[in-house]
Every structure is written in structure tokens, then in C-alpha cells.
Amino acid sequence: MYKEIPLISLQRMPVYLNYLKSMPASEKFVSSGHIAEALGLGEVLVRKDLAYTAAVGRPRVGYVTEELISAIEEFLCFNGKRHAVIVGYGAVGKAILDYGGFGYYGIEIVAAFDSDADKLGQSPSGKPVYDVADAEAQIARLNAKLAIICVPAQAAQGVADMLVRCGVKAILSFAPATLKTPEGVEVRQIDVAANLAILSSSIK
Amino acid sequence: MYKEIPLISLQRMPVYLNYLKSMPASEKFVSSGHIAEALGLGEVLVRKDLAYTAAVGRPRVGYVTEELISAIEEFLCFNGKRHAVIVGYGAVGKAILDYGGFGYYGIEIVAAFDSDADKLGQSPSGKPVYDVADAEAQIARLNAKLAIICVPAQAAQGVADMLVRCGVKAILSFAPATLKTPEGVEVRQIDVAANLAILSSSIK
Numbered sequence: 001m002y003k004e005i006p007l008i009s010l011q012r013m014p015v016y017l018n019y020l021k022s023m024p025a026s027e028k029f030v031s032s033g034h035i036a037e038a039l040g041l042g043e044v045l046v047r048k049d050l051a052y053t054a055a056v057g058r059p060r061v062g063y064v065t066e067e068l069i070s071a072i073e074e075f076l077c078f079n080g081k082r083h084a085v086i087v088g089y090g091a092v093g094k095a096i097l098d099y100g101g102f103g104y105y106g107i108e109i110v111a112a113f114d115s116d117a118d119k120l121g122q123s124p125s126g127k128p129v130y131d132v133a134d135a136e137a138q139i140a141r142l143n144a145k146l147a148i149i150c151v152p153a154q155a156a157q158g159v160a161d162m163l164v165r166c167g168v169k170a171i172l173s174f175a176p177a178t179l180k181t182p183e184g185v186e187v188r189q190i191d192v193a194a195n196l197a198i199l200s201s202s203i204k
Numbered sequence: 205m206y207k208e209i210p211l212i213s214l215q216r217m218p219v220y221l222n223y224l225k226s227m228p229a230s231e232k233f234v235s236s237g238h239i240a241e242a243l244g245l246g247e248v249l250v251r252k253d254l255a256y257t258a259a260v261g262r263p264r265v266g267y268v269t270e271e272l273i274s275a276i277e278e279f280l281c282f283n284g285k286r287h288a289v290i291v292g293y294g295a296v297g298k299a300i301l302d303y304g305g306f307g308y309y310g311i312e313i314v315a316a317f318d319s320d321a322d323k324l325g326q327s328p329s330g331k332p333v334y335d336v337a338d339a340e341a342q343i344a345r346l347n348a349k350l351a352i353i354c355v356p357a358q359a360a361q362g363v364a365d366m367l368v369r370c371g372v373k374a375i376l377s378f379a380p381a382t383l384k385t386p387e388g389v390e391v392r393q394i395d396v397a398a399n400l401a402i403l404s405s406s407i408k
Contacts, residue, residue: 007395007398007399007402010398010401010402011380011393011395011398012382014380014397014398015357015380015381015382018357018358039382040382040384041382076401082404082407084400084404090299091295091298091299091302091303092299092303094295094299095294095295095296095298095299096396098295099295099296099396099397101380101396101397102397102400102401104397105397105398105400105401105404106401106404107397107400107401107404145407146400146403146404146407148400153219153222154222169406169407169408170403170404170406170407171403172396172399172400172403176215176218176219176305177219178216178219178243178244178245180244186403186406186407188399188402188403189215190394190396190399191211191215192300192303192305192376192394193218193303193305193306193308193309193311194211194214194215194218194309195211195376195392195394196288196306196309196311196350196352196376197214197280197306197309197310197311198211198214198392199350199374199375199376199390199392200286200288200309200310200311200350200374202373202374202390203286203349203350203373203374203390204373
């Protein structure tokens with residue numbers, strides 16, 4: 001359960017994991033100070049992040065490296081494996097369907113849906129792309145409660161409504177549109193252009 | 205200058221713009237209440253958002269539709285046109301290079317860079333993909349102060365360092381890595397997997 005952890009701390013967990021796994025096997029112990037220095041972060045911040053996990057550091061020695069790795073992995077997969085689906089197999093949907101970075105968080109993208117018959121079949125990594133007309137049956141079969149909307153803005157609300165009917169409980173949307181969903185269905189939006197605009201405005 | 209506007213408000217600006225432009229030309233006036241209802245938002249929120257622009261609503265009548273459109277467009281392009289480049293022409297870089305949604309914010313993605321000779325040439329929409337070895341000269345020529353990092357996590361810091369040397373002042377990164385940049389160079393990170401993980405944890 002990540003509820004209490006800020007996004008920014010959660011984002012660092014895979015970074016810690018990568019670093020710890022890249023350490024030589026001979027390094028049985030690792031301190032928060034060592035991790036902080038290697039990753040260019042503050043030591044207090046690293047210690048706070050790691051406190052979200054069940055790992056317990058020892059004075060002077062730090063963490064047992066293997067224990068810390070397991071603790072972070074357990075923390076990230078707290079909810080067990082979850083299946084997610086993508087609706088919209090355009091450029092964004094393609095990039096996400098075959099992206100390998102979700103496994104860290106115990107999430108597997110199991111299928112994509114599109115309305116364009118030419119796009120149906122398999123992704124380069126072998127994941128299925130189904131007809132969106134079959135979404136209801138497939139989403140139930142796949143037991144996916146998590147979905148990613150990668151359709152144009154004007155189609156996004158219709159897709160969200162369909163996903164809610166299919167029992168999806170949380171939606172990540174790349175469409176620059178405000179989505180209405182019933183209570184109990186969480187929505188997060190990633191607006192790449194708006195993020196870039198905020199950055200652009202920071203330039204003197 | 206978006207400095208004072210929250211990201212969530214900024215993200216709604218293109219939504220307002222889309223809606224206003226879709227209205228019949230006969231609708232010379234539009235009220236915040238009308239916009240709020242059409243988009244399923246609160247009226248106070250809409251009024252607050254629009255107050256970031258130079259548009260002035262009139263009691264009972266609302267905004268002159270055309271004036272409001274111009275005010276939002278001016279607000280979004282406050283800093284004038286800006287060029288941005290992409291480093292990493294993989295699946296994510298491809299999705300972004302040809303995405304048309306940046307124009308709203310006065311941002312043009314002018315080129316991508318990659319180290320893989322097979323990827324160089326042109327994108328489907330005709331934008332150039334250059335060798336990253338030429339980045340320094342090209343970024344100066346293109347006068348790009350804004351860059352998007354779409355390379356794997358382990359290559360991201362090297363790319364960020366290179367971009368800083370090229371005079372880039374703001375970086376949007378899709379790599380799940382903590383980037384160090386000198387003062388005066390802003391970084392924002394979009395971590396799709398972490399966002400999905402937060403959503404996943406919200407499911408009961």
C-alpha cells in the first residue's frame with residue numbers, strides 16, 4: 001500500500017533497487033550514506049525513503065544488502081500482481097505496451113485494445129492487441145482492474161465510461177481531457193505537453 | 205509565465221480552448237457556468253482558472269467567446285515560441301516527436317537525436333532524427349533550450365550532462381533515474397510506471 005508515500009519517494013524505489021542489484025556480491029552491507037553518495041541524494045532523504053519499507057538498518061553497519069533488496073521488492077509488490085490493459089494502440093499505447101518498467105511495481109500490462117482493425121494482432125514483444133468491441137469480455141477474463149487510456153482527447157470520456165462498465169477501478173490517462181468517473185474509480189492524468197510547458201516557463 | 209499557476213489548472217487550458225473552439229459561431233458570449241457544466245467542472249474552479257488569463261468576464265453575460273479564446277492562447281504562449289529536442293528515438297521518443305499537442309503551449313519539437321545509425325533520418329511526420337554525436341552543433345543551431353530525455357535509465361545522466369553542455373535550460377525526463385543538473389537547469393520527471401503503481405495501490 002503506497003498511500004502514505006509521496007510519488008517522488010516511490011519513484012526512487014526502483015532507482016535504489018537498480019543500484020543495489022548492481023553492487024558487487026561481495027558487498028554484504030550497505031549504508032544509507034553510501035547509497036546517498038552513489039546516487040547524488042541526501043542521506044536523510046534516503047533514510048526516510050527506505051523507512052517506508054520493512055528493512056531495518058543497523059548502527060555503523062547499515063543494511064544487509066540482500067535484506068534491503070527483498071524489502072524494497074516486497075514493498076513495491078505489496079498489493080500482489082495486478083493486470084492492466086491499454087486502450088488505444090497508437091504511438092503512446094505502443095510505447096507503453098512493450099515497456100518493461102512496470103514489473104518493479106508488480107504490474108503487468110497484459111493487452112491493448114484498439115478500434116482499428118489494422119492494428120489488431122500482436123505487439124513486437126508478443127502481447128495481444130484486441131478489438132475494442134471485445135473489451136468487456138476480455139477485461140473480465142484478464143481480471144484487469146487497472147487501465148491506461150491512450151486515445152485522443154475527444155474519445156477519452158467514452159473509453160473511460162466503457163472501462164468503468166468493465167469493472168476497471170483505476171485509470172491512468174494520457175489524453176488531455178478532464179475525465180468524469182463515478183466514485184470509487186480513481187483517475188490520474190499524465191499530460192506531457194503541460195509538463196513541458198511548465199518547464200518552458202521556468203527558462204529565463 | 206506559468207509560475208504561479210498549478211499544473212492541474214494549466215492542463216485545463218487546452219481543454220477550455222478545445223471546448224470554446226467547438227462552440228457554434230453564433231454563441232458570441234459564454235459564461236463560466238456554461239463552461240463548467242459542459243465540462244463537468246465546478247464553476248468556481250473554472251472562474252479561478254480563467255482568472256489566470258487576461259480575459260475579463262462581464263456580469264450576467266460572461267466572456268466574449270472570441271476574446272476568451274485569444275486570452276487563453278496568449279496566456280499559453282506567454283513566452284513566445286520555444287524549440288525543444290528529444291534525445292532517444294525509441295518508442296517513447298517516437299510517440300512524442302510526432303505528437304501534435306505541444307503547439308497549444310507555444311512549443312515546437314524540432315528534432316530528435318539517437319546514437320543508433322539505423323534510426324537516423326526522418327520521422328513519419330518529416331521531422332529530422334540526427335546522430336547524437338552532432339547534438340552540440342545542432343542544438344545550438346536550432347536554439348533549443350528545452351529537451352526531453354527518452355533514453356534508458358542508465359544512459360540518462362550522461363545525456364543530461366551533454367544537454368547542459370549544449371546550453372539546454374530545462375529537461376523533461378521519462379527515464380526512471382534521478383538526474384543531477386547544475387543550478388539554473390530545471391528537471392521534471394514523468395514516471396509512467398510509478399504513476400500506475402500509485403493508482404494500483406488505490407484499488408481496494
